[in-house]
Amino acid sequence: MNQKYNSEFEDELRDEYDFNSIPVVARGPGRKHPNKVTIELEPDVAEIFSDSVAVNEALRFLIKITQKSIPQT
Incomplete structure (x- = not known):
């Protein structure tokens, strides 16, 4: 379905409309939640942890034993 541009339909938007400044909001399943932090794990670390729950559990344990x-002063 390769359609050529039909010059019959002119662009009626004004030049002063700037759509580049409008934030794009991704919605739907599998999208990033705006209040969550995303980090990238190295492949060898990702092999050990199956999901974010496992990573958070390990980090909370590390925080607890470190503290x-x-x-304390």
């Missing part, structure tokens, strides 16, 4: 080993 216990550091003397």
